[in-house]
Amino acid sequence: MNECRKNIPQSNLESLESVLAEYAAIPGSLITILQKTQEIYGYLPKDAVYHIAERVGAAPAEVMGVATFYSQFRLVPIGRYLIQICRGTACHVNGSERVAAAVSEYLGIKSGETTDDGLFTLENVACLGCCSLAPVIMINGEAYGNLTPEKAVSVLENLREKEGAL
Amino acid sequence: MGEIKITVNGKEMIGKSGDTILNIAAENGIEIPNLCYNKNLKIYGACGLCLVEIEGAAKLFRACATAAENGMVIKTDTERVRRARKVALELIMSDHFGDCKAPCHLNCPAHTDIQGYLKQIALGNDKEAVRIIKEKIPIPASIGRICPHPCESHCRRRLVEEPLSIAYLKAFAADNDLASEDPYKPAKAKPTGKKISIIGGGPAGLSAAYYLCLGGHSVTVYDAMPEMGGMLRYGIPEYRLPKAVLRKEISAIEELGVVMKNGIKIGKDIGFDEIRADFDAVLIAAGAWSSSKIGCKGEELNGVIGGIDFLRKVNLGEIPDIGKSVAVIGGGNTAMDACRTAIRCGAEKVYVIYRRTRAEAPAEDIEIEEAIEEGVEFRFLTNPAEIIGENGKVKALKLQVMELGEPDASGRRKPVPVEGKFEILEADTVISAIGQKYDGTGFDSVALTDRGTIFADENSCMTNLEGVFAAGDATNGGASIAIKAIAEANLAAKAMEAYLDGLPVDFKKPYYSEKKMTEKDFADKEKIPRAKMPVKSPEARKRNFDSVIDGFTDEQARAEAKRCLECGCHDYPDCRLIRYANERPIEPQRFAGEIHESFVERKLVSIERDQGKCILCNLCVRTCSEEAKKGILGLVGRGFKTVIKPEFDDSNTTEFCKTCRRCADICPTGALEIIE
């Protein structure tokens, strides 16, 4: 193993085995494997990427190429709450930009980043398809609609309070 | 496979059925620009340069990816195609962060290959360095000593700590070459039988003579002064440029076969028309030898002398009677030469009168510094209001005190008089070094510009007279530095050759990709101070005309040359991108915006990758996977943010790279470079 491999934190690769056993031999399954991997780890650990490359017989560069092409994949772990801000057209027309700016300012992070306390990860998504509730954000799969910048911030304040109380 | 017949730009051609338009056109001598195509790789179709029009089709087609069909009529150079191609090139260039040429090269008026010769000096190959220098500068030992070196002001090393000492390194290499047993001697072309006369043997005249002589022409230089060299011989003081050095370099030119005729003044010793009649082409490089007037009362007094007139006298061997106290007016390099020469002529008190402050003075800082060391007193923010005389001779200067006002067109703050505030300065001699002008006597038929210089067409270098060309201080913009005169003369020499061959000339400035960088970009770079030129102490130098500088030691010079950052692109001669970018005018700056993060990495063994230069043609990635079967390189990310990155996890792969190098070979720009 060379230098670059050494720096990768060693994930528990055993949990990947069932996924690889099911899909590694099926041509064209790389994206599916990466999706299942992300389901396991919450993101794509770099050593998992190398391991997958080896097992599907692809060059690591190719797997990295796929992992970085699609917006679903993350190469870094996410926070406890994944906040997805819908940037669909209906949301835009109904003022999502201001909601996004308020959330971003409140958390002090930009899209794609995670707060230092590991609580919140912010992500812009194309469209959550709840256009009639626009503007919408989704937090760990739950939709919050008809938002204003203040409402959005108060949702986050509540979550923060809840976490603080724990 | 059958044959098909297609028409490309009106030319009928036969090709193999199923072959692409790009290939068939190429086989028949029509190159359709492309940056992402390679015949050994799968077609990719990304760069958008090969778009062509096909008669009868509404949209443009990618020639690299479109199979030609029998009877197709294709146009590769229509207005529409050019437009699409122009925007493609502009877009690529707007995100291409690289220097085609180093900033020193671009800012040297003569465009000397500085990076090239510094490398040879670093390697100890002075003769090779001189060969490179002499492609642009025939008298490097002289120029290296006196050039105000705009190259150094733009040397990117200044963002690390200090610029390289380029000019002195040039002199160093040239001195070594001159002193060697076998100095560099350029090859001469076969005689052309054409006769060229050059009027004026200064840097411009000598340079044109050198290149025209090498071109096989028979060249005669006329000069009014007893020796060749022009202002280098009669303007620059001995302590900055020992005349022995200049003479050696002039002799080398003479040895090539240039005929040199001194002491001949046009219009007096020989008529201009006579010269025109005797030669196939004439270059006027007469220089600017008359001092500009101060324009104040008392200028006609005895003891008032022009700066260059004073320097000429001294250089002719006279010791002019300047008295004890001398006032030099002006803040340029001539003023510095004059004041320091005055010190050496025995003046006890020498003043420099300059209407702005030291920061605005056009003279080089080192010259001001050394003048101060030698005892010159600077009176900044003063301007002569009147020269006061006694018995027809200078007695004193009345100085108007000035202050700095608003910046003027040149960006310098404009000096304005402080009302009613004057000073009196006793002086025996007043030397006015505020400018110099061309004196057109003898060239009555040559048309002048509004500012009284010879008009020469910027492109053809020709004056209003057929076959008469002009360059140097006498021409267009007027007096400037020697290297600029040389640059103009080099252009004029090319123009004259083209004229003699009956060819048109076109000196379009090529388009270059240029980086904008700041100190921040070099924050991590190791700092190595600039080599210090050994200089004689003020006491040792101020009463004689010996050279002030002693020259670099060998060790110093090699180390200094190694400081070069090698900014210019290694791939410039072969770069396809820059070749296409220069086919027609492009304006990438209109699309200026975010660019890719630029860095140089050596993750691949034996290959250096400069991400700023990558244009994402993907050729390297494709050759690595399709031909080398390795897939070490890959695309990462999406859209504008896409980059190419190596990714591998075993040392066998890296060993493999050492010998493969396909990626570096196929890169159409300089993004990948093989390093030994």
Added chain:
Amino acid sequence: MRIVIGEGSCGIAAGASKIRSAIENLLCKGENLSIGTTGCIGMCFLEPIVDIYEGKKLLKRLVKVGEKDAKAIVDAVRTGDFSGVDYITISAEDEQFLEKQTRIALRHCGIIDPTSIEDYCAFGGYGAFEKTIKTMTPEEVIEEIKISGLAGRGGAGFPTWFKWNAAKNSRTEGKKYLICNADEGDPGAFMDRAVIESDPHGLIEGMLIGAYAIGAAEMTVYVRAEYPLAIKHLEEAIKQAKNHNLLGENILGTDFSCEMSIKAGAGAFVCGEETALIESLEGRRGMPRLKPPFPAQSGYMGEPSNINNVETFANVPWIIEKGGAAFAAMGTENSKGTKVFALTGKIKKGGLVEIPMGKTLREVIFEIGGGIREGKKIKAVQLGGPSGGCIPAELLDTVIDYNALAQTGAIMGSGGMVVMDESTCMVGMAKFFLDFTANESCGKCVHCRIGTKRMQEILTRIVKGEGRKGDVELLEELCEAVKEGSLCGLGQTAPNPVLTTIRYFRNEYDAHINEKRCPAKECSALLTYSVDAKKCVGCTLCARKCPAKAISGEIKKPHFINQAICIKCGQCEKSCRFGAISVR
């Protein structure tokens, strides 16, 4: 009686699941009261929706239902007396929303239980497919589709029969694939999601008919990963179909065998382009391939493949059942049948609308959608999302027809219809779409990769008030080049939102660039909030609301906004009860 809860994504987002548990909690042990589920009826503006059925008969439609309404609902069902739920019963006016539509692709949505093949079959499901494989030749199927005039509903409008025919004839033996493009990428559209969530068997049936016609033995649906419920329902439906011998070997006892699978996309708009979609299906970066070869010759895994959109397939069983001529009887000369739109934006009644081609935009927006919210004026309607354009209010009488819409500079698109009022900045709209396309460009073609980025940068500086003279012309030049030089539809159509806004709203561009003014008062960098000292009573409310602490003043004295600190959020204007704060 049966309580049926609308549990599409929209309904769930609006709180349908909470209502379900509230109702379930009210039921007594062993009480025989059935609670059913259905998908999305498309009346998003009324979600959550609860229907009460007697058999197949809809007795009551309850709208904007909350948890607190559970008791009233249960009581009503228990007693048969609906007077207690009148307050949440749909109004006659809102019923018009559905009544004015003609539903073919959406005919089962919000009516059947999407998790039950039996329910689908009870509505005649799989009848068309059975008819197809038992009584029709593939040629006859294709002929019927040809007669129907069905065209690709993904946006391009290419005749479906032609693609099927090409795929059928590409070769007679060996593998072929039928692929459904459910990578609904337009960020303002959700028709496909609704169809898959609400009527997954309808999609399977349409695909099976297509597979039979072209001779494909494998079918794949490429669904956006952002649609988990759709994937869940489709997975379930595939299982059920297999159990009913509607998928697998020797389907319904015939020679026809066909397998079906789902692949989840991973978030890339460009994968809606068919060659990019194939790359993605094969597990690679979704970068478009060069055409030719076309997918019908060499597609997925190098085999002949046919790709159609969800809505296209959803129309197929109806066409087979009722005949192509019945479908072709609807619509215009060159656009047949119906089209589904996701009507959103500043519209009163947003949701899914399916209408026959040939209706005008005005009819859709005003007669079905109920016009603009808050009594504002309509400014434009956006069709086709990032590939489409903005049609101004004065062209609202344009009919829904591929050609007529293309003439406006917009496109039919996949069905996103976003309505904008006077408070929407059209330059901001163009920037919004370029933000999107620049981010979604795959990065292959120079024109698209750098061109969309530069367009985005120019638009950004215009909305920030840093626009320069000549920027509009520069944009136009870029638009032309990006259209000409891009390989796939993404790049070729990315300039449309810019071109149409320049074409119809040039004055807004000029106002931003020359006067540094946003006529819609939306671009915050160009706004100035100020207090009218005559109207301000010094109540201090605005100062307390201001998140930037930019407002100061003594109590009962006129307040003052410090422009240097003001972040232009508009809080003060909204909070002022005296109309003392104005924006310029």
